[in-house]
Amino acid sequence: MAKTRLVKGGVAFFVLALFLLPLLASLAFAFQSGFSAEGWAALWRHPQLWPSLWLSLATGVAGTVLALIAALLIVASLFETRFWQNLSVAMGAMLAVPHVALAVALSFLIMPAGLIARIIGLFLQWQTPPQWVTTHDPFGIALTLALVLKETPFIIWVLAGLLSREDVKLNFANQRSAAFGLGHGSGSVWLRIFIPQLFGNLLWPLVIVFVYGATVVDMSLAIGPTQPPTLATIIWADINSEQVAHNARGAAGTIFISFSLITVLGVAWALTKTLKPLWRALLTEGPSTWKVPTMTGQIKHSSFIGIYALLLVLLVVLSLAKSWPFPQLWPETSFHSWGQISHQSGAVVTSLVLAFTASGTALILLVAWFETMPHHFDRPLLWASLALLGLPSLFVGLGQYQMFLYLGLTGTGLGLFLAHLLPVMAYMMIVLAQGYRAYDLRYMVTAGSLNASLLSNLLRIKWPMLKAQIWAAFAVGFAVSVVQYIPAQLVAAGRFSTLPMEVVTLTSGANRSLLAAFSLLLTVPPLLVYGAAALMGRSRWRHT
Amino acid sequence: MLTRRSALRFGAVTALSPLVSNFAFAADWAAVEAEAYGQEVFFNAWAGSDAINSYIAWAGDEVSKRHRVKLTHVKISDTAEVVKRVRDEVKAGKTNGSVDLVWINGANFKTMKSEKLLFGPFAETLPNFALVDVKGKPTTTQDFTEATGGMESPWGMAQFTFFADGEKVPKPPRSMVELAAFAKANPGRVTYPAPPDFHGVTFLKQALVETTNDASIFARPIDKANFDTASKNWLVFLDEIRPTLWREGRQYPKSQTEITQMVADGELLIGLTFNPNEPANLVAAGILPKTTVAWQYEKGTIGNSHFVAIPANARAKAGAQFVANFLLSPEAQAKKNDLKVWGDPTVLDMAKLKPEEARLFAATAVPGSVSLPGPAILEPDASFVPLIESTWLAHYAEG
Numbered sequence: 001m002a003k004t005r006l007v008k009g010g011v012a013f014f015v016l017a018l019f020l021l022p023l024l025a026s027l028a029f030a031f032q033s034g035f036s037a038e039g040w041a042a043l044w045r046h047p048q049l050w051p052s053l054w055l056s057l058a059t060g061v062a063g064t065v066l067a068l069i070a071a072l073l074i075v076a077s078l079f080e081t082r083f084w085q086n087l088s089v090a091m092g093a094m095l096a097v098p099h100v101a102l103a104v105a106l107s108f109l110i111m112p113a114g115l116i117a118r119i120i121g122l123f124l125q126w127q128t129p130p131q132w133v134t135t136h137d138p139f140g141i142a143l144t145l146a147l148v149l150k151e152t153p154f155i156i157w158v159l160a161g162l163l164s165r166e167d168v169k170l171n172f173a174n175q176r177s178a179a180f181g182l183g184h185g186s187g188s189v190w191l192r193i194f195i196p197q198l199f200g201n202l203l204w205p206l207v208i209v210f211v212y213g214a215t216v217v218d219m220s221l222a223i224g225p226t227q228p229p230t231l232a233t234i235i236w237a238d239i240n241s242e243q244v245a246h247n248a249r250g251a252a253g254t255i256f257i258s259f260s261l262i263t264v265l266g267v268a269w270a271l272t273k274t275l276k277p278l279w280r281a282l283l284t285e286g287p288s289t290w291k292v293p294t295m296t297g298q299i300k301h302s303s304f305i306g307i308y309a310l311l312l313v314l315l316v317v318l319s320l321a322k323s324w325p326f327p328q329l330w331p332e333t334s335f336h337s338w339g340q341i342s343h344q345s346g347a348v349v350t351s352l353v354l355a356f357t358a359s360g361t362a363l364i365l366l367v368a369w370f371e372t373m374p375h376h377f378d379r380p381l382l383w384a385s386l387a388l389l390g391l392p393s394l395f396v397g398l399g400q401y402q403m404f405l406y407l408g409l410t411g412t413g414l415g416l417f418l419a420h421l422l423p424v425m426a427y428m429m430i431v432l433a434q435g436y437r438a439y440d441l442r443y444m445v446t447a448g449s450l451n452a453s454l455l456s457n458l459l460r461i462k463w464p465m466l467k468a469q470i471w472a473a474f475a476v477g478f479a480v481s482v483v484q485y486i487p488a489q490l491v492a493a494g495r496f497s498t499l500p501m502e503v504v505t506l507t508s509g510a511n512r513s514l515l516a517a518f519s520l521l522l523t524v525p526p527l528l529v530y531g532a533a534a535l536m537g538r539s540r541w542r543h544t
Numbered sequence: 545m546l547t548r549r550s551a552l553r554f555g556a557v558t559a560l561s562p563l564v565s566n567f568a569f570a571a572d573w574a575a576v577e578a579e580a581y582g583q584e585v586f587f588n589a590w591a592g593s594d595a596i597n598s599y600i601a602w603a604g605d606e607v608s609k610r611h612r613v614k615l616t617h618v619k620i621s622d623t624a625e626v627v628k629r630v631r632d633e634v635k636a637g638k639t640n641g642s643v644d645l646v647w648i649n650g651a652n653f654k655t656m657k658s659e660k661l662l663f664g665p666f667a668e669t670l671p672n673f674a675l676v677d678v679k680g681k682p683t684t685t686q687d688f689t690e691a692t693g694g695m696e697s698p699w700g701m702a703q704f705t706f707f708a709d710g711e712k713v714p715k716p717p718r719s720m721v722e723l724a725a726f727a728k729a730n731p732g733r734v735t736y737p738a739p740p741d742f743h744g745v746t747f748l749k750q751a752l753v754e755t756t757n758d759a760s761i762f763a764r765p766i767d768k769a770n771f772d773t774a775s776k777n778w779l780v781f782l783d784e785i786r787p788t789l790w791r792e793g794r795q796y797p798k799s800q801t802e803i804t805q806m807v808a809d810g811e812l813l814i815g816l817t818f819n820p821n822e823p824a825n826l827v828a829a830g831i832l833p834k835t836t837v838a839w840q841y842e843k844g845t846i847g848n849s850h851f852v853a854i855p856a857n858a859r860a861k862a863g864a865q866f867v868a869n870f871l872l873s874p875e876a877q878a879k880k881n882d883l884k885v886w887g888d889p890t891v892l893d894m895a896k897l898k899p900e901e902a903r904l905f906a907a908t909a910v911p912g913s914v915s916l917p918g919p920a921i922l923e924p925d926a927s928f929v930p931l932i933e934s935t936w937l938a939h940y941a942e943g
Contacts (some may be wrong), residue, residue, distance in 0.1 A: 031587035047941035113809035127812045131732045134797050226738060228942060238741060322830040325809035332830065339596055397626065405636040408742045489625060493642035494588065494618030504621040505591035511831075512805055514594075540560045 012339070015381070016492065018365065019425050022403065022418060026106030030391070030399025033114030034255045039248030043256060046249070047226035056231040057138040057264055058256065059224070060214025063147030063278050065207060070148065070300055071155035078192045079163060088160045088468075088537065089303075092475065094153035094308050095187045099485055103146050103222035104512070105311035108318060110134040110142065115314065115328045121327045121368055129326045135223050143224035149212045149307065158205045158431070161196060163466045163539065167440045173257045183287040190292055192283045204382065208430055211261055211390040231257055239394050251434045254395050261390060312520075319517035334403025337517035343504050351482055352501040352525060353421050359477030362425035371458070385426035394491035397486035404491050411493040419487030424477040432473040439466060468537030475533035493518070548680070573671055575823055576862045583863030584614040587852075588626045588804060589647035591619030592801075595825060599886045600797075602879065607870050612846070613863050618643070623652045630661050630855045641857035641895055645864040648696060648715065648848040654926055657695050664855040665694025666865055672872035673697065677893030682890050683849040686921040689763065696851035697868040700880060701889040702919050703840060705848035706806070707823035708814045710837040713921045717814075718842040720754045726814070727788040733813040735789045737803060738796035739933045749934050752778045756790075766849070770930040779939065785817035785860065786940075793940070808832055817883055820914045821887030827912035831835065834911045840918035847920025849891060869891065879906035883913070 033039075043049065078084050108114050113129040121128070137143045161169055172194060179189045218237045224230055237259065318324075319338065323329030352506070369381075383421040388396060400419060401410065409415035423527030439462065449455040462471065485500040583609075591597050597617065604615035620626060626646050633641050646672040648656070656662050666733040667673055677696055685691065692698075708716060716902050717723040727734040737875055753762065766774070767869050784791035790812060793842035797803050800816060807815040817823065823838040850869060854864045874897055877890040894902045909915070 046936050051942055111811075113806070113811040128733075130811070131791075133791060133795075136791075136797075138794060221798055226798060227940065240622060240624055241740075242627040242652050247628075323808055323832070326831070336829075357654060398632075399628075402632055402636070405632055408637075410633075411642055452936065489620070490629065493629065494586070494620065495642070497619075500620065505621045506594070506597075511801075544620060 011365070011372045014368050015365050018361075018418065020381060020384055021100070023388055023422055023426070024397050025403045026392075026400035026422070027384075027387060027505060028399070031251070031255065031397050031404040032181070032399075033248055034251035036252070037155060038245065039250075040250035042245065042249040043252040048234060052228040052231040053257070053260060055140050055225055055228065056214045057260065057452070059144050059147065059230065060210050060261075061264065062144045062381075063151060063213040064210040065157055066144070067151040067204075067209060068206065071159060071192075071270050071305075074295045074301045075156055075159045075295070075297075075302070076187070076292045077294045078273075078301060083298075083301070084160075088114075088157065088164070089531060089534040091153040091157040092534045093161065093391045094304070095157055095476075095522050096479060096527035096530050097150075097312070099146075099150055099216065100218040100222055100518070100521055101315060101523065102150050102165045102311060103219040104515055104519065105314045105318070106146050107135045107223045108314055108512075109311065115391045118329055119326050122329065124528060126327055136226050137228070138225050139388065143220055143230070145352070146219055146223050147216070149304075150219075151209045151213065152304065155202070157201065161469050161472050161537070162435060163199050164201055165435070166465055167443065169178060170467045179287075183289065183373060185287075185289040185291045185377065186506050187290040187292045188288040191290075196283070197280075201438060204386075204430050207265065207386065207503045208389060210265070211386070214261055214264075214340070215257065215390060220420055232533040236394065241397070249393065252390060258390060260404070265522060297369040310522075315516045315520055317512055319520060321513050321516075327347070337511070337514045340506070341517055341521055344497075344499065346515060347497045348501045348521075352495055354417065354498065355481035355525065357417060358420040358424045358481045359428065359474050361423060361475050362428050363474050364495045365425065366428055366432055366473075367436075367470070370433075371381060373375065375437055378429075378437065381429055388423060388426045389430070393486050397490050400487075401490040410491055411495045413492075413496065414490040416487060416496055420481050420484050424481045427480045428477040429475040431476050432469060435516045436466060445497065463498060471533035471537045475529045478529045482525050548673065555866045571636055572669065576669075576754050576865050579862035580611060580613055580860075580866035582612045582614075583860040583866075584616060585644045585860050585863040585867050586616050586618050586642060586684040587645045587864075587867065588618045588620055588623075588643045588646070590621065591617065592621060593886075599880060602885075603867070603871065603876060606876070610870070611866060615867055615868055622771055623648055627652050627655055627661070628856065630656070634661055634857055639857050640859045644858040644860045644914060645852050645854055645867055647699070647850065648853050649848060650923075651926065653687050653692075653851065653853065654690045656855075657690065657693070661856050662695045663856050663861055664696075665863075666854065667694040667697040667868070667931055669694075669698065669867065670697055670869040670872060672869050675872065675874065675896045677891060680893060681849065681891060683847060683920070683922065684920065687851065688848060688927045693834060693886050696853035697872065698849050698891040699852050699871055699888075700850050701847070701891055702818040702850060703819045703820050703825070703889075704750060704816065704818060704845035705838055705840055705914060706814055706816050707836055707838040709833055709835075710835045712790055713813055714838070716837060716839045718839060718916065718918070721810075722816075724781070724785045724788070725752045727785055727882065730813055731788045731911060732790050733811075734793070735791075735793075735803065735812060736816065737799050741799050743800035743818065744796070745929060745932060746818065746846055747816065748778075748782075748936060749928065750841075751781055752928070752932065753811075753921060753924065754841075754843075754847070755781045755878075757925065762922070762928070763923050765927040766931065767927075771928070771935070775931075775935060782936075783938070789898055789928070804831075819888060820917075822890065823914075824883050824910050824912035825887050829908070832912060834910040837916075838912055838914045839916035840914060842916075844919035844920055846923055848923050870884045874898075874901040874904065881905055881907070883907070883910055 053493055078087055111134055117130055117132065175193050176189055179193055184192070195291065216233045217232050220230045220233050230312045231253065235250050235253040238246045238253060241247060241250070317331065320333040320335065322334040322336065324331035400422070404410050404415050404419070411416070424535070428530070443461055443465070444457055447461045448454070463525060482501050485504045486503040487496070488496060488498040499522065506514055587600065589600060597619070600653070602616045604617065607613040607615050623646065626643055630641060630643055644874055678684050681701060683701070687696065706716065717726040723734065736747040739745045739748065752757070756774050758774070761770070761774055797806065803812060804815050804817070804826070805813040820838065820840070823832060823836050826832040827834055827836050845881060852868050854861055872891070874892065877892050878901070880886050880888045881890045890905060894905065
């Protein structure tokens with residue numbers, strides 16, 4: 001008994017000391033600057049405050065809803081077909097593409113001097129690009145499109161992880177045969193039986209998607225509206241400024257957008273509550289033969305793969321394009337950008353070591369936490385994680401930097417590691433918590449009654465059943481670590497060179513070819529890890 | 545070993561300070577040099593250009609060879625990051641700061657200077673400072689009208705410059721009025737970056753200078769009321785040019801580099817830059833066509849200088865001064881001026897150099913170099929910037 005208490009105490013100590021406390025302290029330091037009356041006054045005076053807030057929220061909501069619909073349609077159409085096994089691998093590959101890379105490639109596809117315009121121009125004999133408003137459109141349509149493209153694979157990935165769990169699969173198979181027996185069509189089964197059950201597990205991932213979409217800066221700069229821009233980019237510019245007054249306005253803006261996001265989430269929650277009786281009426285109204293629109297789902301799935309393949313090819317070509325004036329269909333190529341990248345091997349190694357240690361540590365801490373702490377203790381960790389992910393990373397990063405300054409951790413390897421651990425663990429917490437907690441404990445009870453030790457039951461029963469989710473969480477953590485820029489820049493004071501640091505500084509010169517090459521390079525490590533995770537997560541009992 | 549080192553040091557002193565006559569001055573500098581020996585200098589500098597990074601790496605090799613000073617380029621994407629980092633360090637009482645030398649000018653310098661975050665004055669004690677053309681290039685001691693006061697050492701020159709494909713723009717517009725006429729004839733093919741982008745603000749300053757009758761107002765601080773009076777013609781001009789701009793002036797690119805990309809793609813006709821040699825660089829890199837031309841306005845365009853400064857809490861202040869002095873040496877300035885290396889114009893006065901040193905700077909016209917130069921106009925007082933930004937934003941807030 002004393003031993004268990006010691007283990008529990010140890011787990012709690014490490015999770016608090018390495019994650020929750022530094023996170024809360026960072027937030028406290030960061031928000032300190034948000035309590036200046038001048039900052040708030042300046043924010044209210046900003047002539048673009050309301051239109052830009054509207055743009056941020058609208059693109060966030062539209063991106064989330066559209067991505068959810070697309071993901072559900074694809075999953076329902078492909079579930080247990082021959083495409084199903086490879087779905088996770090395909091989605092993992094898509095997840096590995098950095099947001100900004102996707103935005104750059106998509107932008108080159110649809111912009112007035114882009115590929116589509118060149119192909120049309122070939123037939124219409126255009127010599128100058130058309131004056132289309134396809135990127136940077138004032139309504140944020142291009143930005144929403146980019147968000148849907150990037151977030152749909154994430155939602156599918158989460159759903160596929162859930163649906164590949166043996167316990168879930170078994171339940172669903174039973175429920176489905178019962179429903180079919182009662183005369184339900186496949187669409188009716190998904191809408192009335194599967195989706196309501198899945199929804200609980202989708203809640204946090206959807207919140208992340210929304211918060212991310214409404215606060216994204218790099219994608220918005222690459223493809224989003226500019227006049228007014230989204231509120232997140234205004235805040236980002238303010239926080240970046242060397243002027244203390246602008247920083248204060250940026251801090252006030254951060255608090256303001258955070259409350260706006262919470263308000264939207266609250267409204268969404270209230271809506272689901274009010275709509276529930278209506279929904280229930282729909283659910284209980286006799287069986288319907290409505291089928292899943294399989295064709296639409298499969299076409300959607302294929303077009304996603306097609307678009308991603310096209311965008312990746314475009315990135316490769318762009319990385320080789322020295323100059324590519326309109327209306328040429330093929331650029332003048334050179335390996336210059338790749339030559340520049342070949343000097344960065346040290347940075348690559350640092351980034352990989354950091355990614356492995358940070359996501360490995362986070363995984364051990366989280367699993368230990370789930371195994372020793374009661375379910376309701378997760379709440380503070382989840383909320384803190386969500387706060388970290390929803391706030392601009394520079395804002396949190398500056399708070400963290402001030403805290404590390406007082407602790408004497410700036411410019412040290414330990415500081416760099418801890419700064420990577422925070423976002424990595426936050427993402428992994430959100431990805432892993434629900435799946436891990438939803439595990440049907442009866443399996444363990446059964447195993448326990450067979451007198452095996454707890455550890456052996458974990459190793460032989462529980463973890464193998466959860467391995468898809470555990471590996472998925474590791475892959476997400478790895479991918480998050482690889483793209484962290486702020487920690488290397490601020491906390492490590494530029495003493496350690498990491499891959500994103502080289503990327504961000506070199507691409508501040510906005511050389512599109514170099515940006516494309518680096519984006520591809522940033523895609524590779526997470527791509528390998530997602531691929532490995534998808535393979536490792538495959539069912540042991542798969543017969544195909 | 546010791547003697548060889550001393551000889552090396554002595555050699556370096558004589559090579560780098562040809563004009564030192566004052567003995568005490570030389571003795572002070574000798575002390576700085578002695579302290580600098582073997583120090584590691586963390587140079588925080590914008591790293592968005594391969595050419596610039598290679599040049600800094602070269603400078604690092606040189607100071608290491610000459611004086612065992614280890615120059616580490618801390619690559620940054622925005623100098624404001626450094627301002628914030630130093631501010632926080634000083635606030636936290638950290639004396640061995642993370643920054644020894646920073647590449648800086650304009651608002652970042654003014655902020656650091658006024659918040660007492662800088663070490664100095666040191667610039668004028670650098671032996672090579674005597675070679676700087678402070679009379680002919682007044683911006684080497686006036687950074688956006690803020691007196692440098694020796695708190696930063698000049699490194700290079702900049703002047704607002706336009707560029708285009710000479711085949712598409714045979715007669716470059718050489719004033720804002722001509723630019724407006726060009727935009728009218730070629731609707732949707734000209735634009736400028738939205739403020740607070742630095743190049744966007746400079747474009748607006750240039751327009752303000754050209755539309756204001758009384759040029760004397762720019763040398764002094766200005767308040768909102770006076771600005772509103774002085775900027776009447778400016779707003780008329782902006783309203784007039786706006787519907788002829790890219791996207792009818794409802795959206796603006798976010799940066800100068802984005803505009804450069806759009807010029808290279810063919811979506812825009814005219815690009816702008818602060819480095820007069822950037823178009824030639826881009827031609828050499830194959831990004832812009834060989835038919836590219838660069839020009840400045842007939843009556844002049846806004847010019848300024850860029851500098852290096854030492855934070856108040858730097859660890860290696862002596863090493864940083866040694867590097868700053870090396871960066872001012874004729875050899876380093878000539879190398880930087882070379883279009884094949886970086887193409888950043890020198891701050892030195894050719895008349896103060898030995899003939900063989902001056903010869904190093906001889907430039908031949910290459911595709912994309914400035915063919916129609918204009919005089920440099922001093923930056924308006926720093927108080928204009930927030931007023932330009934807020935007036936523009938209030939006017940065009942909703943696209």
